[in-house]
Amino acid sequence: MATEVSPASNEAEIRKLIDAWATAFRAKNIDGLMANHSADIVLFDVPTPLQYRGADAYRKNWEQWFPTLDGPIGCEIRDLSVTASDDVAFSHSLNRISGKKTDGEAFDVWVRVTVGFRKIGGTWVVTHEHVSAPFDMETGKAACDLEP
């Protein structure tokens, strides 16, 4: 019952897709961010709500956030792990997101990212994304200052 996972080509394709996503993210390019996402994506993001369902909700999330930012966004992907078979894949990483808000306030935070992929019609698509920060039990607030 040895299961053959992580064939090199599938893993390489997923890594390329994550790279493309990060490039689009840095440039605040919403169409680029949506390029490989499923119409029925389920997103758990750092801010409320509890979940976004569907590509339209996913797009709205970006449309609300990007105008509050000044200039490009920094995105460093650390400790990326990709596990892929021929049809299913998942990845996780720690992403450092930095930039400046339109009110001049700078931000620089680490978030945890888990992504689920499916190969549909020969192409990998993102069907699930989970992005979060842990919270501090003492203050009940997001612990965005933790570093790996």
Place this chain on the structure above:
Amino acid sequence: MAPKDNTVTDETQIRDLIEDWADALRAKDLDRIMSYYTPDVLAFDAISQLRFVGVDAYRKHWEACLSMCSGPSFFEIHDLGITARDGLAFCHALNRCGGTAEDGEEKVCWMRMTVCYRKIDGDWKVVHEHFSAPFDMQSGKALFELQP
């Protein structure tokens, strides 16, 4: 048609596994909870740290979590979505959990859960999981009372 049948079987296996794991959690049975993870599991939990690497570190964290809720508690899984094929699987769900505090007040919280599995020697094992609550970006507070 064989692959399709396998997919159904895989999904059913993952669904059963999640139910078993949830039972172990309700029973606060630490050994049983830990039996679902691989030795090199990497976890992003909702509290305290960015990540937990390896089953020993994660066990310590689970132990601390279980000791926080000593009274009667409940744990439900909602909106479960499973993708499983070729020895790899991932799922996402919204968990409703809570318990009764010493003053009799019932505390309820909703959390997002993503779990990634690999089939190893015929058994599905958790290689990665991610729990979180979203934040209110104005106050920076974690919001556990949000409902789907």
